[in-house]
Amino acid sequence: QWRINQVFREERSAEFEFEFDGLDGLMWVNARMFPEFEAEAESAQTLLCVCRDVTERHRAQRDYRMLFDQMLDGVAVHEIICNGDGTPVDYRFLSVNPAFERITGLEASAIIGRTVLEVLPRTEPVWIEVYGQVALTGEPQRFSSHSQELGRTFEVVAFSPHLRQFACVFQDITDRHT
Numbered sequence: 177q178w179r180i181n182q183v184f185r186e187e188r189s190a191e192f193e194f195e196f197d198g199l200d201g202l203m204w205v206n207a208r209m210f211p212e213f214e215a216e217a218e219s220a221q222t223l224l225c226v227c228r229d230v231t232e233r234h235r236a237q238r239d240y241r242m243l244f245d246q247m248l249d250g251v252a253v254h255e256i257i258c259n260g261d262g263t264p265v266d267y268r269f270l271s272v273n274p275a276f277e278r279i280t281g282l283e284a285s286a287i288i289g290r291t292v293l294e295v296l297p298r299t300e301p302v303w304i305e306v307y308g309q310v311a312l313t314g315e316p317q318r319f320s321s322h323s324q325e326l327g328r329t330f331e332v333v334a335f336s337p338h339l340r341q342f343a344c345v346f347q348d349i350t351d352r353h354t
C-alpha cells in the first residue's frame with residue numbers, strides 16, 4: 177500500500193516487483209503504476225496499474241544462481257578494459273563462484289570490482305590477450321595455460337555473454353602436468 181501512496185504523493189510512476197502465495201505456489205509479479213490526472217483536478221485522483229507475471233524469470237534466475245554456486249568448476253564473469261586504441265590491457269572481476277574461490281584461493285569479497293592487474297599484478301599478458309579477443313569478437317576459446325602468479329595450470333573455456341564481457345569456466349589441471 178505504501179507504494180500506491182508514494183505514486184499519489186510524488187505524482188510520478190513507479191515500478192516494483194513483489195512475491196505472494198499463488199494457486200500454484202510462490203509467484204512474482206512486476207507492477208507498474210501510473211498516476212492519472214483529470215483535466216480540472218489539482219492532483220492525481222486515480223492510478224493505472226499494469227501487472228505482469230515474472231515468476232518464470234525469477235525461477236530461472238534462482239536456478240542459474242544455484243547452478244553457478246554449486247558447480248565444481250571455477251566460474252568467473254569479467255569485463256574487458258581497453259586502452260584508447262581499443263587494445264585490451266586489463267579486465268575487471270564482476271562475479272565468481274565458490275569453486276573459483278576454492279581453486280584460486282582468491283576471495284570474492286576481495287576481488288569483485290577490482291582488475292586482474294590490481295589483484296594479480298604479474299598476470300601474464302596472454303591471459304588478457306585471449307580474454308580480450310573473446311570479449312571483443314564474441315568468439316569462444318578453449319585453451320590450457322599456466323598462471324605463474326597462482327602457480328597453477330588451468331584448462332579454460334571462455335565465452336562472451338555480452339559485448340566487452342567474458343565468462344570463463346575452468347579446471348585446475350596442474351596435477352596432470354607434473
